[in-house]
Amino acid sequence: MNPVLQHLLSNPIVRSGTCSGISPQKVELLMELVTELRPRQSLEVGLAYGTSALAICEVLPPGSCHIVIDPYQTNHWEGRGLQHLQQAGHADRIEFYEDFSYRVLPQIEAKGVRVDFAFIDGRHTFDYVLVDFFHIDKMLNPGGVVLFDDADWPSIRRVLRFIVMNLPYQVYKTLPANSGQASRRRQTYDIFAALCSVGLNAISQIPGFREPISRAFGGDLRGIDKRCGLMSPFIALRKVDTDRRGLKHFEFF
Numbered sequence: 001m002n003p004v005l006q007h008l009l010s011n012p013i014v015r016s017g018t019c020s021g022i023s024p025q026k027v028e029l030l031m032e033l034v035t036e037l038r039p040r041q042s043l044e045v046g047l048a049y050g051t052s053a054l055a056i057c058e059v060l061p062p063g064s065c066h067i068v069i070d071p072y073q074t075n076h077w078e079g080r081g082l083q084h085l086q087q088a089g090h091a092d093r094i095e096f097y098e099d100f101s102y103r104v105l106p107q108i109e110a111k112g113v114r115v116d117f118a119f120i121d122g123r124h125t126f127d128y129v130l131v132d133f134f135h136i137d138k139m140l141n142p143g144g145v146v147l148f149d150d151a152d153w154p155s156i157r158r159v160l161r162f163i164v165m166n167l168p169y170q171v172y173k174t175l176p177a178n179s180g181q182a183s184r185r186r187q188t189y190d191i192f193a194a195l196c197s198v199g200l201n202a203i204s205q206i207p208g209f210r211e212p213i214s215r216a217f218g219g220d221l222r223g224i225d226k227r228c229g230l231m232s233p234f235i236a237l238r239k240v241d242t243d244r245r246g247l248k249h250f251e252f253f
């Protein structure tokens with residue numbers, strides 16, 4: 001492993017009480033994915049100190065390029081993500097944009113950029129993640145993969161639910177969920193939701209009941225996450241087809 005990445009993993013930089021970079025387990029899965037996919041063009045939202053970018057660049061095939069977007073690299077992260085990439089010898093394969101992803105992504109899509117792999121780890125609210133995904137989907141080749149960090153956050157989980165329920169994407173790889181970390185309140189809620197989902201799914205089998213149940217009860221109570229394999233903090237989805245939805249298509253999620 002590149003010594004710069006090795007150093008970052010063994011000495012994570014803590015800022016405002018939190019560690020910005022992805023964990024060693026996530027780095028391992030990320031490198032495994034990129035090694036397997038051999039993307040000619042990859043893209044990442046959210047550079048920070050560069051842990052995930054270093055991991056991606058280390059296993060990218062020769063001649064490929066990695067686009068990175070982060071509006072706060074200079075001011076908040078003191079340019080250290082870019083410095084790390086340079087120190088590791090990856091500067092020549094990076095195309096960096098210091099701006100918000102919602103501005104950069106449509107611009108590069110309009111230039112005709114196509115990607116085979118994307119990693120979304122920027123601003124974590126529902127709307128920002130959905131907008132990141134929306135634009136990335138327009139550039140992602142069929143067979144390509146998009147990876148979400150912090151996929152167990154309620155905001156990001158809902159984006160994933162929308163995608164797997166409505167678009168031609170399938171769960172491709174995940175990191176196992178660490179259930180030991182869930183709070184007692186969360187564990188109680190999960191048991192309650194699991195019990196509800198058994199009842200609701202049974203009622204949904206009755207002809208004419210599926211849609212009213214879907215309208216009335218959210219994805220948590222219908223057990224969508226478990227059924228779709230979304231119980232993980234790190235989820236890679238594969239695009240299996242182009243979007244063929246009709247104008248009014250909508251699956252409750």
Ligand SMILES: C[S@@+](CC[C@H](N)C(=O)[O-])C[C@H]1O[C@@H](n2cnc3c(N)ncnc32)[C@H](O)[C@@H]1O
Nearest residue numbers: 021022046048050051052072100101121122123
């Ligand atoms: C959790 S950190 C990314 C960590 C990084 N992937 C790593 O492994 O080191 C989230 C990053 O998203 C960036 N960010 C926040 N809002 C953004 C936006 N609208 N567009 C792009 N990046 C954004 C932040 O500056 C921060 O660097």
